[in-house]
Amino acid sequence: MGKNIILETIAREMQAGVLVLNKEGAALYANPYFLNSFPIDNGVEDKPVGEIIKNSSLLKKVDHFLQSRGGKSEDIEISEASRFFKVHVVPLKEKEDFSLLLFLQDITEEKRVETIKKDFVANVSHELRTPLASIKGYSETLLDGGMDDKETLKEFLRVIDRHATRMARLIDDLLTLSRLESHQMTIVSAPVDLKELILYITTGFEKQARDKGITLSSQIPDGLPKILGDRDRLEQVMVNLLDNAIKYTPSGGNVSINAGKNNGNVKVNVKDTGFGIPADDIPRIFERFYRVDKARSRDLGGTGLGLAIVKHIIQGHNGKLHVESTPGKGSTFSFSLKACD
Numbered sequence: 001m002g003k004n005i006i007l008e009t010i011a012r013e014m015q016a017g018v019l020v021l022n023k024e025g026a027a028l029y030a031n032p033y034f035l036n037s038f039p040i041d042n043g044v045e046d047k048p049v050g051e052i053i054k055n056s057s058l059l060k061k062v063d064h065f066l067q068s069r070g071g072k073s074e075d076i077e078i079s080e081a082s083r084f085f086k087v088h089v090v091p092l093k094e095k096e097d098f099s100l101l102l103f104l105q106d107i108t109e110e111k112r113v114e115t116i117k118k119d120f121v122a123n124v125s126h127e128l129r130t131p132l133a134s135i136k137g138y139s140e141t142l143l144d145g146g147m148d149d150k151e152t153l154k155e156f157l158r159v160i161d162r163h164a165t166r167m168a169r170l171i172d173d174l175l176t177l178s179r180l181e182s183h184q185m186t187i188v189s190a191p192v193d194l195k196e197l198i199l200y201i202t203t204g205f206e207k208q209a210r211d212k213g214i215t216l217s218s219q220i221p222d223g224l225p226k227i228l229g230d231r232d233r234l235e236q237v238m239v240n241l242l243d244n245a246i247k248y249t250p251s252g253g254n255v256s257i258n259a260g261k262n263n264g265n266v267k268v269n270v271k272d273t274g275f276g277i278p279a280d281d282i283p284r285i286f287e288r289f290y291r292v293d294k295a296r297s298r299d300l301g302g303t304g305l306g307l308a309i310v311k312h313i314i315q316g317h318n319g320k321l322h323v324e325s326t327p328g329k330g331s332t333f334s335f336s337l338k339a340c341d
């Protein structure tokens with residue numbers, strides 16, 4: 001087989017952009033991947049590079065190569081049309097002729113993951129620093145003589161205990177999430193009676209609801225089919241949803257749970273008459289650490305991990321999660337899981 005056809009096929013099929021410029025800086029060739037990433041009307045042939053790429057640092061570099069007609073190949077990272085590329089620029093000299101080869105690798109996804117990692121570390125550090133600073137402040141005050149007064153001692157120890165509990169919860173939630181994400185936490189599948197599970201979890205929240213002046217009720221029909229799933233994980237889903245419903249509903253409101261069979265699935269709705277969630281925030285509330293009203297959630301002891309855990313567990317069960325909310329009126333969080341036959 002001829003070498004040319006092989007080289008042409010490589011250029012056509014490779015998953016990176018290739019742009020070749022002549023010594024005047026006009027395009028000689030662009031492969032399909034490049035044309036896909038930088039759509040140009042009527043193709044690129046003979047067009048000056050400045051009409052094809054807008055990034056000024058890359059154009060400067062290209063200019064430099066064209067002026068000096070030589071040099072060593074170089075790498076540069078650019079962002080163009082809201083994507084990130086690593087560009088490998090290779091000068092090619094043959095006697096009096098000169099051309100410049102540009103290889104573009106799309107690194108948008110790597111950049112995105114890098115940002116998530118950076119944000120994650122920043123978020124965790126911030127969330128741990130706040131309770132830790134309180135623990136340190138209160139214990140220092142006690143050691144500086146505050147201990148002598150029994151009432152102060154008791155009150156400060158209570159604050160320290162509350163913050164330590166919060167830190168422990170944050171770490172528990174992070175570990176749960178990381179296990180769910182790395183699939184270390186296998187979802188055990190056994191028939192689960194959701195009615196019994198819901199009644200059990202709801203009972204646990206009765207005091208919390210009563211103390212806040214919220215009516216908590218559930219309506220679950222008899223004979224609801226069982227679903228195949230992991231009971232412990234599903235308990236956590238219910239705990240996180242109910243905790244939110246009560247937390248984000250002002251005193252005097254209602255939280256109600258109902259369940260029913262629907263097209264071979266069992267659907268559970270947790271409905272509250274609380275603050276509600278603005279439509280713009282709804283797509284983001286399942287992200288780790290995302291809180292609509294940061295101050296309010298933090299005052300209530302939240303770190304923004306509850307719904308991220310819910311999402312992972314429901315996804316792990318191949319179930320569906322749904323939210324409907326009207327600010328000022330309330331929210332309904334629903335999940336549905338396949339019923340056992």
Ligand SMILES: Nc1ncnc2c1ncn2[C@@H]1O[C@H](COP(=O)(O)OP(=O)(O)OP(=O)(O)O)[C@@H](O)[C@H]1O
Nearest residue numbers: 244245248285291292293297302303304305306307
């Ligand atoms: N039932 C609800 N009503 C109104 N807002 C809600 C409701 N459930 C969740 N939210 C909003 O979504 C955000 C994310 O919820 P999530 O449960 O993940 O975190 P959190 O409750 O703030 O903290 P954590 O669950 O870790 O204690 C909350 O901060 C809140 O702004």
Ligand SMILES: [Mg+2]
Nearest residue numbers: 244302306307
């Ligand atoms: Mg929560």
